[in-house]
Amino acid sequence: MKKIYSNIRGTSDFDTFDSFIFSRICKKARSAFNIFGYQEIILPILEEKGLFAKGVGQVTDIVQGQIFELKGKDIVLRPEGTAQVIRYYIQNSLHKKSDFHKFFYIGPMFRRERPQKGRFRQFHHIGAEAIGSDSIYLDVEVIMLALKISAECGIKDTELKINSLGCADDKRKFSEYIKKSLKPATLCAACKTRSTHQALRVLDCKRPECIKAVKDLNLGQNSLCQACQEQFKKLRSILDDAGVKYTSVPTLVRGLDYYTNTVFEITSSKLGSQDAVGAGGRYNNLMKTLGGPDIPAIGFALGLERMLIALGSKDFKQKPDIFVATIDKTTVAKGFEILTRLREADLSCVFEYQQKTLKAQLRSAQKKGIRFVVIVGEDELKEGSVILKDMDKSVQTKVKIDNLILEIEKIS
RNA sequence: GUGGCUAUAGUGUAGCGGCAGCACAAGAGAUUGUGGUUCUCUUAGUACGGGUUCGACCCCCGUUAGCCACCCCA
Numbered sequence: 001m002k003k004i005y006s007n008i009r010g011t012s013d014f015d016t017f018d019s020f021i022f023s024r025i026c027k028k029a030r031s032a033f034n035i036f037g038y039q040e041i042i043l044p045i046l047e048e049k050g051l052f053a054k055g056v057g058q059v060t061d062i063v064q065g066q067i068f069e070l071k072g073k074d075i076v077l078r079p080e081g082t083a084q085v086i087r088y089y090i091q092n093s094l095h096k097k098s099d100f101h102k103f104f105y106i107g108p109m110f111r112r113e114r115p116q117k118g119r120f121r122q123f124h125h126i127g128a129e130a131i132g133s134d135s136i137y138l139d140v141e142v143i144m145l146a147l148k149i150s151a152e153c154g155i156k157d158t159e160l161k162i163n164s165l166g167c168a169d170d171k172r173k174f175s176e177y178i179k180k181s182l183k184p185a186t187l188c189a190a191c192k193t194r195s196t197h198q199a200l201r202v203l204d205c206k207r208p209e210c211i212k213a214v215k216d217l218n219l220g221q222n223s224l225c226q227a228c229q230e231q232f233k234k235l236r237s238i239l240d241d242a243g244v245k246y247t248s249v250p251t252l253v254r255g256l257d258y259y260t261n262t263v264f265e266i267t268s269s270k271l272g273s274q275d276a277v278g279a280g281g282r283y284n285n286l287m288k289t290l291g292g293p294d295i296p297a298i299g300f301a302l303g304l305e306r307m308l309i310a311l312g313s314k315d316f317k318q319k320p321d322i323f324v325a326t327i328d329k330t331t332v333a334k335g336f337e338i339l340t341r342l343r344e345a346d347l348s349c350v351f352e353y354q355q356k357t358l359k360a361q362l363r364s365a366q367k368k369g370i371r372f373v374v375i376v377g378e379d380e381l382k383e384g385s386v387i388l389k390d391m392d393k394s395v396q397t398k399v400k401i402d403n404l405i406l407e408i409e410k411i412s
Numbered sequence: 413g414u415g416g417c418u419a420u421a422g423u424g425u426a427g428c429g430g431c432a433g434c435a436c437a438a439g440a441g442a443u444u445g446u447g448g449u450u451c452u453c454u455u456a457g458u459a460c461g462g463g464u465u466c467g468a469c470c471c472c473c474g475u476u477a478g479c480c481a482c483c484c485c486a
Contacts, residue, residue, distance in 0.1 A: 006460095061413090061484055061485085062484085111486095112413090114413065114484090116480075119485075205483095265486095272480085273482090274485070276486055307486095325446090327445055358446055359446065363446095364447090365447070366447040387446090394448095
């Protein structure tokens with residue numbers, strides 16, 4: 001009979017509390033980005049499908065089955081931000097304006113996955129991209145920035161995992177080596193097919209048979225060329241010097257094709273199965289792959305919803321400062337006038353529109369945690385006054401309406 | 413995408429093939445214009461659609477949403 005509409009699978013309604021925390025996280029992030037010299041860009045949600053097929057990788061799971069496509073078009077809802085930022089960079093020939101750019105973005109991403117805690121079909125990324133330098137110090141900057149944001153937001157018990165995939169050459173050689181060395185018979189079903197197209201991903205598999213097969217290969221960092229090994233060593237030593245704690249995880253492999261060299265992941269134990277709060281890495285060849293100049297870059301993305309979960313619930317209350325209470329119909333007009341005047345002075349205040357008793361209004365103010373109540377009563381109005389009540393201290397004084405704002409500012 | 417579990421007032425939870433309870437929250441009141449405790453009262457529910465049955469919140473099927481593991485990833 002009655003149709004109850006519900007949210008679309010995998011999307012979430014943020015209640016007032018979550019929305020408040022959401023904005024708070026954005027605010028902290030923006031401030032950290034500012035400290036690190038990153039500038040915000042806001043890019044569209046719609047992009048051409050080919051951008052991600054080329055950028056993220058045709059055979060990746062994201063492109064294979066997770067993209068929301070608009071019917072009959074080659075238009076998709078963006079599944080991630082990096083390829084998009086690079087598209088923007090190339091399209092506008094930004095390398096001609098400056099040889100180094102640092103951007104950040106905050107916005108929704110879409111992937112058609114089976115929803116789970118910490119995994120949604122519409123979710124938000126706080127992402128950053130630093131384009132135009134191959135310096136290992138930049139890698140460290142990016143890692144520190146990601147850590148700073150999560151720390152500033154109050155996320156505790158995080159762990160930093162790092163690895164190096166090596167340059168494109170290393171990646172290709174290593175990938176071929178794995179392909180050759182792994183015996184498909186010893187792998188799980190998924191990895192059997194993976195071992196031909198995305199051999200590196202087998203390293204990431206959690207199935208016991210694959211873990212064993214990988215272990216038997218006895219891999220070290222020796223898949224990297226001399227230069228990349230040096231780089232990775234340098235990265236670790238800079239992190240050590242900076243006092244950043246990390247774990248080097250040789251099997252850490254990102255699922256997106258464009259990553260090269262440094263990759264990292266920030267995890268939190270509070271998240272359960274989807275434990276990465278954020279992750280990122282270098283992608284020195286993406287720009288070229290997408291038809292742009294050969295310019296190196298590195299970036300990361302933090303999952304806003306996951307940060308929200310990792311934070312758990314805390315008591316942040318957003319409340320007005322003043323409650324304007326009226327006694328009966330005759331004082332409502334004057335009360336509203338005072339309310340307006342307070343708001344013109346940029347004071348946060350609320351009003352009771354339902355004609356409730358004074359007692360009910362005070363109870364309501366108390367429940368909301370509002371500190372000041374302005375009581376507008378007939379007797380006081382006769383002498384141009386109202387009562388200013390301090391709920392915390394349980395004291396009240398009669399003040400002239402003209403002095404009300406001054407008086408409030410004095411005691412608050 | 414695969415496998416599994418769940419759905420009862422706003423929230424958290426009982427219960428039974430035969431009148432659906434409890435707590436908290438919310439609203440009103442306890443003598444005229446003063447909040448926090450207490451007391452009284454009120455509001456409000458079996459997610460949606462089918463089926464089995466004399467009778468379904470309960471059993472079965474479908475839909476929707478959520479959760480868990482896999483997978484993937486932020």
